[in-house]
Amino acid sequence: MSAVNREPLTAPHRTRNDAVLALGVAVLAVAISLMGGEGIRPDPLGWTLLLAGHVPLVWRRRHPVVALLGVVACVAPYYALDYNPALPIPATILALYTVAATGTVRRTLLTGVAVLGPTVISNGLTNPKGALESLEISGWIIAVLFIGIDVRYYRRYVASVVERAERAERTREEEARRRVAEERLRIARDLHDLLAHSITLIGVQTSVAAHVLTADPERLDRKAVAQALDDIAGTCRTARGELRTTLEVLRAHDTVVGAGAGSVSGAGDMRGPLPGIDGLAGLAETGRVAGAKVELSVRADGIPPSVGAAAYRIVQEALTNAVRHGGREDLTVRVGLWTADGALRVSVRDDGTGGNDGSGGGVGPSDGTRGFGLVGMRERARSVGGTLNAGPGPAEGFEVTATLPLSREDEVR
Secondary structure: OHHHHOOOOOOOOHHHHHHHHHHHHHHHHHHHHHOOOOOEOOOHHHHHHHHHOOHHHHHOOOOHHHHHHHHHHHHHHHHHOOEOOOOOHHHHHHHHHHHHHHOOHHHHHHHHHHHHHHHHHHHHHHOOOOHHHHHHHHHHHHHHHHHHHHHHHHHHHHHHHHHHHHHHHHHHHHHHHHHHHHHHHHHHHHHHHHHHHHHHHHHHHHHHHHHHHHHOHHHOOHHHHHHHHHHHHHHHHHHHHHHHHHHHHHOOHHHHHOOOHHHHHHHHHHOOOOOOHHHHHHHHHHHHHOOOEEEEEEEOOOOOHHHHHHHHHHHHHHHHHHHHHOOOOOOEEEEEEEEEOOEEEEEEEEOOOHHHHOOOOOEOOOOOOEOOHHHHHHHHHHHOOOEEEEEEOOOOOEEEEEEEEOOOOOOOO
């Protein structure tokens, strides 16, 4: 089956294999001669013609038509001298099969007509009573040609199946690479949103604690210091929980199960799905703890989880940037979410000074380098088929608005 399935024109070592096959067919002709048969037993001339007719078979796959003509050129005088007619049959059949298996249907049909025409005409002229014999010879020739055509189409079918399988394998690999890239990008966005938000709040809360300690050491407000430290500890716990949830997508299921009850079971309260719009109240509270006045308004129900997660992350990043770049102590941040025209609308607006220099949401904390805040928010919006705009507010401050369609729930993962 491997030899049948292989394309004959591109098979390795085809000339060597055909030479061995031609030698085998010649040995078969000699064996048939030893068993006797009709006609005159070949003499030296007959053996010369017979064996010469097997030589073109060495190049039967490289030049099939030329090989057939070479076989016919030696076999025709052999038959004309009335030698044993059975001896050249294997070589002739092999040459005819090769022409049919390696060429087009048109060439095969023309070859059949060219071979059968003279054979039928010569038998009709020399042996008018041998019509049955002519029909038998014609039937064998037609059968060999049809077998060659059938094998050729079978090879083409096998080649197409192999090509489809290879293409499907390549497609699966490309799809796997694409999914890995998308997952890495999603994890990078989650980590950026989480760490930027948490570190900013911890920095602000630490500044508050330091200010309380240094403002009036003789009248130390221990309650205020304790509250600032508790806020820092709470932010750390929340960040640790979200960080564990985000990183668990990188762990195999058996790794999580095999971690043991001692280290994992105690962290069960820190696992769970990423927050949605129901977590905005806690997000606003962390902003208030950081010193900003956060006004939250949510008028949306039944939001798909994917859209809710995107909205949460957009608000988280926008609120973090407002606290970081607000530039004033009495900063006010207005956060609004509502549904309209089949989409969730998100608006985060502050009255700080960060929008005046274009830094809102885009730069690092202190070195002026461009960050990934706006890029991450836009990617969040695009992940659910939405859009996001960010820039200086109409009067002052910085404003972030997003439109997140609600009809793509089944398309977003």
